[in-house]
Amino acid sequence: MSDEPVIRFDDVSKVYSLPGGDVVALDHVTLTVEPGEFVAVMGPSGSGKSTLLNLMGCLDVPTSGRIFINGEEISRMSDDVLTRLRRNHIGFIFQQFNLIPLLSALENVEFPVVLTERRGESRERAIRVLRSMDLEEELFSHKPSELSGGQQQRVAIARALVNEPELLLCDEPTGNLDTKTGTAIMDLLRLENGEGKTIVMVTHDPKVAEYAHRHIRIVDGRLV
Amino acid sequence: MIFFDFARRNIRLHWFRSVLAVIGIVIGVIAIASLGILGNSLVLSITETISDVGDTVIVTPHTGAAAAGNGPGPPGGGAVTSNTISERQVGQIERAVGPNTVIPLAQGGDAIAVGSETGAAVIYAMPVEEMPALLDLADGIYPRSTGGALAGSALAAEFGMQPGTRVQVGSNASNTLRVVGVIEERGVGFDINPDFALIVPHAWYSDVYDEEEYDQVIVKVRDVGDIDVVKAAIEETLNRRETVVDVLDTRMILESLFQVFEQITVFTLAIGSISLVVAGVSILNVMMMSVSERTREIGVMRSIGTRQQDVLRMFLYEALILGLIGSIIGGVMSIGTGYLVNAVVLQRPEFLFVPSSLVYILYGMGFGVATSIASGIYPAWKASRLNPIQALRFE
Ligand SMILES: Nc1ncnc2c1ncn2[C@@H]1O[C@H](COP(=O)(O)OP(=O)(O)OP(=O)(O)O)[C@@H](O)[C@H]1O
Ligand SMILES: [Mg+2]
Numbered sequence: 031m032s033d034e035p036v037i038r039f040d041d042v043s044k045v046y047s048l049p050g051g052d053v054v055a056l057d058h059v060t061l062t063v064e065p066g067e068f069v070a071v072m073g074p075s076g077s078g079k080s081t082l083l084n085l086m087g088c089l090d091v092p093t094s095g096r097i098f099i100n101g102e103e104i105s106r107m108s109d110d111v112l113t114r115l116r117r118n119h120i121g122f123i124f125q126q127f128n129l130i131p132l133l134s135a136l137e138n139v140e141f142p143v144v145l146t147e148r149r150g151e152s153r154e155r156a157i158r159v160l161r162s163m164d165l166e167e168e169l170f171s172h173k174p175s176e177l178s179g180g181q182q183q184r185v186a187i188a189r190a191l192v193n194e195p196e197l198l199l200c201d202e203p204t205g206n207l208d209t210k211t212g213t214a215i216m217d218l219l220r221l222e223n224g225e226g227k228t229i230v231m232v233t234h235d236p237k238v239a240e241y242a243h244r245h246i247r248i249v250d251g252r253l254v
Numbered sequence: 255m256i257f258f259d260f261a262r263r264n265i266r267l268h269w270f271r272s273v274l275a276v277i278g279i280v281i282g283v284i285a286i287a288s289l290g291i292l293g294n295s296l297v298l299s300i301t302e303t304i305s306d307v308g309d310t311v312i313v314t315p316h317t318g319a320a321a322a323g324n325g326p327g328p329p330g331g332g333a334v335t336s337n338t339i340s341e342r343q344v345g346q347i348e349r350a351v352g353p354n355t356v357i358p359l360a361q362g363g364d365a366i367a368v369g370s371e372t373g374a375a376v377i378y379a380m381p382v383e384e385m386p387a388l389l390d391l392a393d394g395i396y397p398r399s400t401g402g403a404l405a406g407s408a409l410a411a412e413f414g415m416q417p418g419t420r421v422q423v424g425s426n427a428s429n430t431l432r433v434v435g436v437i438e439e440r441g442v443g444f445d446i447n448p449d450f451a452l453i454v455p456h457a458w459y460s461d462v463y464d465e466e467e468y469d470q471v472i473v474k475v476r477d478v479g480d481i482d483v484v485k486a487a488i489e490e491t492l493n494r495r496e497t498v499v500d501v502l503d504t505r506m507i508l509e510s511l512f513q514v515f516e517q518i519t520v521f522t523l524a525i526g527s528i529s530l531v532v533a534g535v536s537i538l539n540v541m542m543m544s545v546s547e548r549t550r551e552i553g554v555m556r557s558i559g560t561r562q563q564d565v566l567r568m569f570l571y572e573a574l575i576l577g578l579i580g581s582i583i584g585g586v587m588s589i590g591t592g593y594l595v596n597a598v599v600l601q602r603p604e605f606l607f608v609p610s611s612l613v614y615i616l617y618g619m620g621f622g623v624a625t626s627i628a629s630g631i632y633p634a635w636k637a638s639r640l641n642p643i644q645a646l647r648f649e
Contacts, residue, residue, distance in 0.1 A: 089557055089642045110561055117559020128554040128646070132263045144256045145559050189558065 034101035035062040036197055036228045037086050042095035044081050044251075055081040057251035058095070063230060065196070068223045070242035071232045078251040079232040080201055086230060087120050087199045088112045100196070117145055121190030125202035127182040129174035129189070135181075136160060136170040139188045146193060160188045163218065180211035187218055191227075198222065200231040204238050216241050257564055261571035264544060272576060275540045278533030279580025279626060280587065283618040286526035287588035290614030292595045293519035295605035300515070303441040309478050310504040311485055312445050313347060313471040315339055316497045338467035339499065343492060347471055350487040354475050357384040358468040359446070360459060366452065367422040368413040375409055376451035377423070379459030387474055389448060393417055394435030397455055402434040404453040410436045421452065429462055444504045445472045481505060523617075530621055534629040537576055541569060541633035552637055553645025566638035573630025574623070581622035588615045 044056040055078045063069055063086075071079050084090050085097055091105045098104070100119065104112060116122075129138045136153075139160050143152035160170060163184040174182055183203065190198060200219065204212030212235075220241055223229050233239050247254045265272045315337050344358045359380040366375045380388070382397050389404060394417030397403060405415045410433070415421070419433045437448050460466050475484050485501050492498045545552075552565055592611065597603040605611055 084643050087557065089646075110563075113556070113559055113561045116557065122557050124554075124646075128550070128557075130551055130554060132260060132267065132551075141256070141555075142558050145561075145564070193559075 035064050035098070036067075036100060037061075037063040037230070038098040038101075039085075040096040040098070042085065042092045042097055044078070044085060044090070045093045054251050056085070056092070059248075059251070059253055060095075061246065061253065063228060065228055066223070066226055067228055067230075067244060068220075068242045069230045069244045069246060070239040071230065071246045071248060072234070072236075072239055073248035077248045079248055081251075082248065083199050083201050083230065083232055086197075087122060088115050117142060118193060119195050119197060121193070121195040121198045123183070123186055123190050123198065123200040123203045125205040127174070127179065127186045127206070129182055129185055131174055134171050134173055135165070135177065135185045138174065138185055139192050142189060142193045155192055156188070159192045160185065163188045164214075179207050180214065183207060183211075183215050184218070187215070187222075191222065196228055198227050198229045200229065202232055202234065204233070204235065209237075212238065257568040258571045260568050261575055264548075264572060265575055268540075268544070271540050271543070275533070275537045275576050276580040276583070278536040279530070279577055279622045280584040282526070282530030282533040282625065283581050283584025283622040284588050284591050285529040285618075286523060286621055287585065287615045287618030288591045288595050289522035289526040290519065290617055291588070291592035291606055291611045292599060293515075293522045294608075294611045294614060295596050295600055295602060297512075297515040297519070298605050298608065298610070299600055299602055309475050309481070310445055311351075311473040311475060311481060311488070312502045312504070313339065313473065313488060313492075313499050314469070314502075316500055338469060339471055340467050343499070344468060344471060346491045347473070347488055350491040351473050351475075351484050352487075354473055354480070354484060355384070355387045357381075357388050357472040357474065358456070358470075359472065360456065360465060360467070360469050361446070362459075362463065362465075364424045366413075368415060368419060371413055373413065376447070377459070378446055378448060378451050378453050379456040380453065381457075382455045385453065388446070388472065389440075389453065390438040391435045392438040394433070397434050400455045400458040400461075401432055402455070403431040404435045404437050404448075405433045406437050406449040406451045406453070407439040408449040409451060423452070423454070424462070431458065444502075444507050445470070475503075478505070526618070527621065530625045533580070533622075534625040537573055537626050537629040538633065540576070541573060541630050542636075544572065545569065545633045545637045548637075549640060549645045549648040552640050553642050553648065556640070556642040557646060562638040565640075566634045569634030569637050570627060570630050573626045573634070577623040577626025580626065581619040584622055585615050585619040588618055 039059050039061045042056055042059045043054065046053040046055055059082065071082060073079050085092055086099075088099060088104050088107075096103055096105060099115060104115070107115070129135075130141065133141060136156055140152045140156035143149065143155055157170070161167070165181060165184050165188075169177060169181060174185070177185065198219070203219065204215055207215060216238060219229060219231070229242075231238075231242060239245060339358065344356065348356045357380055359378055361376065361378050363374060363376045366373055382399070382402075385396050385404065391404075392407060403421065405421075409415065413419075415433045415436065417434055417436065420430050421433055422430045431452075431454060437453065440448055473484060473488070475481050481503050485503060488499070488501050555565065589606070592606045592615070593603045596605050
């Protein structure tokens, strides 16, 4: 597994069929992401960045071409297998934080562990990971609606990390945050990358993109 | 159990519409349980008055309208032969049914007088030696001679008859009988209804009314399993060339009666079910709302590793919880409403407390839970099938 790229796209296209005609969101994309890389994906709005990230995250399968995650082709996998892959190997961080409103901060972090077979230790792990996000302990029991954007994003990062995935996928993680909070969040991500996690991050912000080692530009679904 | 917890929390969060959905189920359960209890109690109160067991075969003349009616009326002096069963036919029946008891009887009605009190009574006439086989005594003895008679319990009460009382039958003062026994209350029967009747020896009856023949023959079958054989034997003997007699057995009559009762019960249950269907639609509605509101949340859950079946379970739990709460409340309340409808409609609230009534509460609750889950299946399935990306983009 070590010499395999974490992600390999082989001539991948994604076409959305809409009543008004087909939308080509990704157009014959070929790329690899190696273990430990920190990649920033940039490009204008509607160019296919989120589509690219969703395919990397096994949330969807390509219209054509092949995608390998840790050397395994995902287009032939069943939904349950893809779901397990996401749960164990991939962490998602979204622009809108996307915490589960019914759960407290701590429960949100605990949730991915509860989905695995390691339920017993879920509470301790959640506390440990959430502490490392510099979140005040008294906020642990708060519902997402009672947290600020920065606090929510810390919880979301903790949730993405709690199952110790090899790959972190971030879709504009600082897009809804002010510069100072955004910087703090990016420092956390850099720390994780320093500990060996592979990170692919979509961003509009050149400052944020500076945290990455490699930049991918995408225009109209094509890499440039 | 985290998904059960999700369901619980979501219900709590949207408590108002959950309460509305639960009320629907409660009403449905109460409707089914109460109507079921009422139907069952109705059957109970009717069967309570029916004394027959299924061991009697009744033979009546084929065209005999006179034999079928129980109403009082003076028996015709010169009866039409085809409306009665002759002594010879009784003999044929006796030979056909072997060891089973054959009780031929005539029936009519006449004015009666006890002391200064006058009135009317149904009169059943049968051979004295057959009376013990058909009738149980509450008081006194069976008649041994043609001068004795038995009084039905209601008749005895009305006229104050006791063993020893003299009764004048008809307008002729010389036609008197001595009541030697009072019959135990017997209720409504398919063969005879003696509670308001005077049972007289057939010899006396044929003397007074000049009527030799019988209106009906009752065969008491010793082994209930032989009923069909006995019926076939009678038919074979008497109806070979043309249909002379109608042969019925009480088991058959009871069965068709209970079939009618069953249909009534099914009908009332169907009415009750309509309210549950309405409740089911309201749960479906609540669940669809829940799914569409939580589309984004479902997308998030799927993206961080929640399987389709877990999402499905989460929503089914929600329907299950609503159904359970509604059914439990409805079940408890049905005890009260069941008592009430029995008290109001039948004046017999105690019919609620028999197992065959109480089981309708369980039925109601079972249907309540089942309806809720059934209504939850489609929304839950829809939720589990959401495309994660579409769901995440949902605003
Ligand atoms: N589920 C979908 N159904 C139909 N069309 C879609 C869907 N998802 C994306 N598209 C289309 O595909 C193209 C690429 O969309 P995508 O979301 O990947 O862009 P993006 O680069 O992330 O844009 P932004 O920077 O605004 O987030 C767009 O034209 C979009 O309309
Ligand atoms: Mg996007």
